[in-house]
């Protein structure tokens with residue numbers, strides 16, 4: 001099997017794909033209502049995505065995550081999952097979702113070949129859920145988490161973006177879920193991308209989260225649930241679930257970055273926090289063969305910098321492209 005390394009000797013084996021820029025929520029830190037959605041014709045078709053994954057799989061990409069936007073609002077996502085699952089060399093297909101449509105689709109996604117799912121959930125309170133996401137849909141998310149477990153999409157990880165003064169009073173409630181219900185909870189530091197409307201939101205540093213939740217018990221380092229991500233894991237004594245910390249603001253994890261991103265409009269992006277991209281859609285639509293696609297993948301890997309500019313907790317410049325197109 002081939003391997004793909006960048007100039008800093010990092011092995012690149014993970015492709016994150018934004019399958020749509022549409023979402024059924026409008027989170028305060030993510031949604032950009034002032035920007036028009038991509039036109040349908042601008043978004044890669046499933047066949048085009050499959051061609052990219054097939055070419056990349058032969059180079060050493062073995063793990064794929066489907067994200068967005070909200071990936072489950074794209075019709076027939078299970079079809080894409082089954083197309084990717086048939087590609088030789090792909091051994092892990094995961095999904096990042098807000099969970100709203102999971103109760104409807106978890107079973108068929110599992111059958112199609114999806115391995116596991118991450119669900120984003122920043123609050124356990126209904127009124128607050130509405131304030132953060134713009135939707136009154138907490139019950140559906142909780143049902144989606146349950147359905148993911150029932151379908152065997154394990155491990156199910158719960159991603160919590162911690163916002164000072166907005167949901168930091170729920171840290172203990174989430175942490176308790178790892179003890180009482182075996183949840184794998186991951187606290188993510190908010191990245192101030194300059195999304196319009198999010199100017200007043202403030203990052204809550206991991207150190208402070210960790211100190212707060214240890215009123216429940218001492219966190220012991222843990223290998224954590226299976227995955228490809230940058231989280232550092234811990235566990236409360238006797239807990240079935242784990243606590244993960246993702247620290248883009250206070251401690252970057254560029255040294256172990258193993259990923260490339262494919263945007264919903266077909267750009268390969270070497271880094272979430274770097275505006276550099278290289279286009280694939282045009283060549284795909286001109287009938288590029290596998291070798292031509294691979295050349296673009298190699299160029300994207302060569303463009304990966306040693307480290308992004310979010311160094312030492314300094315906020316990035318306003319990211320021109322919204323997270324939903326890049327794929328969070």
Ligand code: SAM
Nearest residue numbers: 030068069070096097098120159161190191328
């Ligand atoms: N709709 C799906 C979902 O809700 O999980 C996938 C897309 S969403 C952009 C992916 C993840 O990015 C979510 O967990 C979200 O909380 C996170 N995210 C978006 N903007 C962020 C920011 N500024 N800082 C930290 N995390 C962010």
